[in-house]
Amino acid sequence: MKILLVDDEEDLVSTLAERLSFRGIDADWVTSCEDALKKVETEKYDLAVLDVKIPRISGIELGRRLKEKDPEMGFIFMTGHGSDDDFKAGSAEAGAEYYLVKPVNIELLIEKMKKVLED
Amino acid sequence: MGMLKPKFWDYYDVAAGPYKHLFNFRRIWKWAVLLTAGVSLLPLISITLIDYDFTQRAIESEIMLRTSRLVSNTRRSISFFLAERKSALNFIDHENTFEELNDHIRLGEIMVNLKNAFGGFVDLGVIDSSGTQRTYVGPYKLEGKDYSNQDWFREVVTRGVYISDVFLGFRRVPHLVIAVKHALPNGSFHVLRATLDTDKFNDLLSKLELSGMGDAFIINHEGILQTPSHSHGGVLEKISLPIPEYAPVTQALEEKSSNGAPLVIGYRYIANTPFILMIVEQKKELMKPWHKTRLELLGFLVVSITIILGVILGGATYLVNRVYLADQRRIMTLHEVEYSNKMASIGRLASGVAHEINNPLAIINEKAGLIKDLITFKKNSTKDPKLIGLVDSVLSSVERCGRITKRLLGFVRHMEVSVQPIKLDEIIHDVLGFLDKEAEYRSIAISVEIPNDIPQLESDRGKLQQIFLNVINNAFAAMSDGGHLDITARREDKDFVSATITDNGYGIPEEDLERVFEPFFSTKTKKGGTGLGLSITYGLIQDIGGRISVQSEEGKGTSFIITLPLKMAQKEGSET
Numbered sequence: 282m283k284i285l286l287v288d289d290e291e292d293l294v295s296t297l298a299e300r301l302s303f304r305g306i307d308a309d310w311v312t313s314c315e316d317a318l319k320k321v322e323t324e325k326y327d328l329a330v331l332d333v334k335i336p337r338i339s340g341i342e343l344g345r346r347l348k349e350k351d352p353e354m355g356f357i358f359m360t361g362h363g364s365d366d367d368f369k370a371g372s373a374e375a376g377a378e379y380y381l382v383k384p385v386n387i388e389l390l391i392e393k394m395k396k397v398l399e400d
Numbered sequence: 401m402g403m404l405k406p407k408f409w410d411y412y413d414v415a416a417g418p419y420k421h422l423f424n425f426r427r428i429w430k431w432a433v434l435l436t437a438g439v440s441l442l443p444l445i446s447i448t449l450i451d452y453d454f455t456q457r458a459i460e461s462e463i464m465l466r467t468s469r470l471v472s473n474t475r476r477s478i479s480f481f482l483a484e485r486k487s488a489l490n491f492i493d494h495e496n497t498f499e500e501l502n503d504h505i506r507l508g509e510i511m512v513n514l515k516n517a518f519g520g521f522v523d524l525g526v527i528d529s530s531g532t533q534r535t536y537v538g539p540y541k542l543e544g545k546d547y548s549n550q551d552w553f554r555e556v557v558t559r560g561v562y563i564s565d566v567f568l569g570f571r572r573v574p575h576l577v578i579a580v581k582h583a584l585p586n587g588s589f590h591v592l593r594a595t596l597d598t599d600k601f602n603d604l605l606s607k608l609e610l611s612g613m614g615d616a617f618i619i620n621h622e623g624i625l626q627t628p629s630h631s632h633g634g635v636l637e638k639i640s641l642p643i644p645e646y647a648p649v650t651q652a653l654e655e656k657s658s659n660g661a662p663l664v665i666g667y668r669y670i671a672n673t674p675f676i677l678m679i680v681e682q683k684k685e686l687m688k689p690w691h692k693t694r695l696e697l698l699g700f701l702v703v704s705i706t707i708i709l710g711v712i713l714g715g716a717t718y719l720v721n722r723v724y725l726a727d728q729r730r731i732m733t734l735h736e737v738e739y740s741n742k743m744a745s746i747g748r749l750a751s752g753v754a755h756e757i758n759n760p761l762a763i764i765n766e767k768a769g770l771i772k773d774l775i776t777f778k779k780n781s782t783k784d785p786k787l788i789g790l791v792d793s794v795l796s797s798v799e800r801c802g803r804i805t806k807r808l809l810g811f812v813r814h815m816e817v818s819v820q821p822i823k824l825d826e827i828i829h830d831v832l833g834f835l836d837k838e839a840e841y842r843s844i845a846i847s848v849e850i851p852n853d854i855p856q857l858e859s860d861r862g863k864l865q866q867i868f869l870n871v872i873n874n875a876f877a878a879m880s881d882g883g884h885l886d887i888t889a890r891r892e893d894k895d896f897v898s899a900t901i902t903d904n905g906y907g908i909p910e911e912d913l914e915r916v917f918e919p920f921f922s923t924k925t926k927k928g929g930t931g932l933g934l935s936i937t938y939g940l941i942q943d944i945g946g947r948i949s950v951q952s953e954e955g956k957g958t959s960f961i962i963t964l965p966l967k968m969a970q971k972e973g974s975e976t
Contacts, residue, residue: 290759293766296763361762382802384758384801
């Protein structure tokens with residue numbers, strides 16, 4: 282399982298990636314949309330974990346663009362910064378199942394990831 | 401009196417600010433009553449007073465005029481009566497020679513003719529220029545009587561005519577004398593003298609129709625009554641009233657009688673006679689019609705004022721009461737809007753804070769998690785249990801913070817709603833299902849009384865569950881073990897039902913009652929409460945179009961009354 286973490290907080294994503302690697306999950310991380318879009322050109326990811334609120338374009342929009350490039354990719358959204366509208370849109374598009382509010386419990390995150398990949 | 405007092409009377413809006421007078425209803429009422437009463441009663445009272453004065457003066461002047469007219473008319477009759485007899489004597493004097501008049505038989509015939517034609521003649525005599533009565537026809541022996549030294553003879557010689565005062569003759573009957581002088585071409589003269597009884601004279605006066613206990617009589621210039629009067633003395637007595645001043649025309653004036661009663665007196669000096677005609681009337685009697693009018697006028701005024709005041713008081717009270725009620729509604733709406741706005745602002749603030757805190761919290765979470773991972777997963781790590789314990793404590797604190805921020809977000813989050821038919825008792829029993837264990841453990845007795853006539857609600861099941869769970873949880877927390885929880889419901893009106901959740905717990909102090917729905921307001925912070933439960937409940941109830949209110953008495957318990965619409969109104973934009 283190879284996953285991509287996108288969040289503008291480097292401290293957060295880098296640590297999260299490291300923790301996931303302890304649990305045997307291969308995770309790359311980026312802090313901007315542009316990097317994320319570049320990353321998927323060269324790498325193949327099973328799943329992307331996206332912050333809803335990232336600078337310039339929203340996590341939801343980024344998810345949509347990534348899906349265009351790789352329709353097989355799964356998504357999990359995180360929010361801690363999102364507005365009500367983001368939350369609503371995210372819930373509707375991604376389904377509340379794949380929607381987590383920060384701070385995220387890592388075991389719960391892994392559980393969700395597995396669920397997404399099964400689907 | 402208390403029942404008559406309108407609702408606004410003792411009301412005083414302390415929050416009215418600098419425009420206090422706008423909300424001082426008692427003052428508005430007073431002004432309304434004073435101004436309306438002023439503009440309607442002042443003209444009425446002034447018109448009535450003017451009319452009163454005008455009518456009184458008109459009636460008084462009418463009385464004077466009438467008396468004056470009566471005197472004039474009567475004077476004319478009396479003058480005519482005397483002039484007629486004087487002319488008759490003049491005619492006889494000129495028609496007959498002195499010799500013919502001195503013929504006793506001829507004079508007798510003339511006397512008979514006079515009696516037949518005029519009546520009232522008692523005797524008739526001829527007096528020569530020396531003052532000696534030459535011939536006489538009448539009841540006495542007066543032939544040869546010398547009148548030359550008597551005043552009346554001198555007057556008739558000088559003025560050609562004489563009318564005497566009334567006097568009592570030998571038969572004690574009032575008489576008066578008329579004498580005329582006939583001058584002859586040779587410079588000589590003779591006088592024809594007749595005595596008349598005054599019956600005819602009296603008849604003239606007694607036939608007058610006088611109102612107001614009136615009295616008509618004749619006096620001479622000395623005030624001696626020449627004809628009888630009702631209340632001012634008999635014939636030839638002096639009248640009790642002062643003799644009126646001479647005036648060439650008819651006079652009417654007001655005078656006081658000897659006992660002080662006001663009198664209306666009309667009089668006229670009858671020219672060429674010693675007579676003054678007087679008509680005396682009681683003013684009080686004459687004014688009787690005025691008294692009746694006056695009573696009617698005052699009655700009209702009193703009735704009018706009573707009706708006008710009644711209408712003004714009633715009208716002003718009704719209108720000011722309507723304004724008061726409208727103002728009360730305005731204040732209530734204002735407070736409601738204020739409260740909703742306040743809650744909305746607090747909600748926005750709370751969610752903003754939650755969002756801002758979540759990110760650093762997430763970083764703490766990951767860093768602490770990594771520390772734990774490093775200890776747990778690295779093969780050569782010491783796995784110090786104390787260190788793991790510390791990290792776990794950090795992680796659980798972060799989790800707790802996370803729970804708080806999630807609930808804060810929930811306070812304002814408007815999730816999609818799904819409306820479905822719901823039975824109120826079902827929802828309540830579902831919720832109680834979650835709490836069965838706790839209730840059993842703490843020996844809390846729960847009674848649920850929901851009447852059968854409560855209709856199904858069309859509302860959001862998830863929100864309703866959360867609402868009741870929060871409120872019942874809250875009640876549990878407010879009670880000590882062995883407490884009692886009552887849940888009742890009733891239909892409010894055709895659109896609303898209400899559920900009341902009553903505990904017998906600690907109660908809420910009065911000063912806190914207004915703040916229980918504010919976020920972070922908690923009385924059990926030391927026991928782990930976040931102060932968000934009721935504020936979230938408040939937001940949820942608003943979402944589904946309901947209301948929540950609270951009644952509490954410290955030490956006795958608290959009731960939360962949740963009012964829910966039977967049919968939840970779909971918010972704009974979410975209509976399907």
